[in-house]
Amino acid sequence: xxxxxxxxxxxxxxxxxxxxxxxxxxxxxxxxxxxxxxxxxxxxxxxxxxxxxxxxxxxxxxxxxxxxxxxxxxxxxxxxxxxxxxxxxxxxxxxxxxxxxxxxxxxxxxxxxxxxxxxxxxxxxxxxxxxxxxxxxxxxxxxxxxxxxxxxxxxxxxxxxxxxxxxxxxxxxxxxxxxxxxxxxxxxxxxxxxxxxxxxxxxxxxxxxxxxxxxxxxxxxxxxxxxxxxxxxxx
Numbered sequence: 001x002x003x004x005x006x007x008x009x010x011x012x013x014x015x016x017x018x019x020x021x022x023x024x025x026x027x028x029x030x031x032x033x034x035x036x037x038x039x040x041x042x043x044x045x046x047x048x049x050x051x052x053x054x055x056x057x058x059x060x061x062x063x064x065x066x067x068x069x070x071x072x073x074x075x076x077x078x079x080x081x082x083x084x085x086x087x088x089x090x091x092x093x094x095x096x097x098x099x100x101x102x103x104x105x106x107x108x109x110x111x112x113x114x115x116x117x118x119x120x121x122x123x124x125x126x127x128x129x130x131x132x133x134x135x136x137x138x139x140x141x142x143x144x145x146x147x148x149x150x151x152x153x154x155x156x157x158x159x160x161x162x163x164x165x166x167x168x169x170x171x172x173x174x175x176x177x178x179x180x181x182x183x184x185x186x187x188x189x190x191x192x193x194x195x196x197x198x199x200x201x202x203x204x205x206x207x208x209x210x211x212x213x214x215x216x217x218x219x220x221x222x223x224x225x226x227x228x229x230x231x232x233x234x235x
Contacts, residue, residue, distance in 0.1 A: 008112060008156050011049025012042065014228040018206050018215050019187075023112075023156040028147050028184060030118075030159045032175040033191035038202050039160040040064040041221055042191070043114045046158060048074050051083040054111035059087045059098055061120045072223045085110075092125035092138065099142050102149055112156050115146070119161035119176040139177060143184045159185070186210050194218070201229050 007021035016022050023029050023046070031039050040062070047056045048070060058065060065086070071077045085105060089095040102113065122139050129135055150157045161181060163173040173192075175181060182188065188208035194201060205216040218229035 006154070009049055010042070011045040012226050014217055014219065015042070015204065015226075018204070018212075018217060019209075020212055023158060024187060024210075025154050025156050026151045027186040028143070028150060028157050028159060029187040029189065030161060030175075030181050030185040031189045031191060032161045032163055032181075034163055034173065034193070037191040037193060038204075038219070038221055038226065039191060040116055041069075041226060043116045043158060043160060044070060045073060045225055046112070047084055047114055048077075048080060050112045051080045055083045055085060055107070055109045057085045057087065057102065057105055057110060057113045059089070059095075059113070059115045061089055061095065061115075062117055063088070064116055073225055089121060092121040092135070095121045096138065096142060099145050102146075106149065106153050106155075110153075110155065112158070113146075113149070115157065115159045117160040117162060118143070118181070123162070123176050136180065140180050140184075143180060147184050182208070198229075 006025040007019070007023065008025060009022040010016050010019065031042055033039055043058075044065065047058055050056045067077065067081070070080065074080060087098045087101070089098045106113075118139075122135065125135050125138075126132060146157050146159075149155075159181070162176045164176065185208070187206075187210075190205045190207050192203055192205075194203055200220050201218055202221070203216055203218050206212060206214055219226055220229050
């Protein structure tokens with residue numbers, strides 16, 4: 001008998017359509033792209049959607065979560081804030097401790113984990129340390145722990161990561177965390193700006209998924225949320 005993968009709505013209609021229902025439980029989903037491309041907005045909208053009927057653990061290493069932004073998305077934000085558990089590690093070591101703490105924090109009413117971003121403190125640690133192997137090994141251990149938690153607790157875990165330019169390929173970039181993140185994440189979503197800039201328009205591309213084809217869509221960010229741009233992109 002085939003196992004049907006459960007989905008949790010992203011809170012964004014067109015993204016739910018792309019993902020055939022939402023983020024998969026049991027797995028890691030990584031959203032990557034340059035600064036200002038919409039990664040944190042997607043995370044906050046997802047947290048808002050899940051917190052209506054359960055709790056969310058939100059690990060914020062970038063201080064990107066904005067109560068003011070949440071109030072724009074949902075006027076009932078004060079009650080929602082009571083259902084979002086915040087962790088704010090400031091070093092790569094604290095990030096490991098936060099991940100270790102998740103076993104104790106996850107209860108039956110915790111329906112998702114958001115990690116924005118998994119790579120910032122890793123990148124800072126790489127800049128300080130000469131032992132790149134150990135830092136990469138540490139990130140691998142953290143990601144494996146998160147993957148195991150998603151599978152054991154039957155919840156989606158959403159990660160974000162930054163990117164850097166690929167100087168060998170114009171208009172392309174590589175994600176920080178690279179092969180480690182790409183290998184362990186079952187879903188990869190790229191967000192960014194079109195080559196020909198249009199004010200306030202960004203693109204979202206489903207790059208990797210276990211059962212869905214690569215798909216791309218343009219979108220805009222407004223005070224109320226994220227919505228598809230009127231011109232549908234070509235794959």
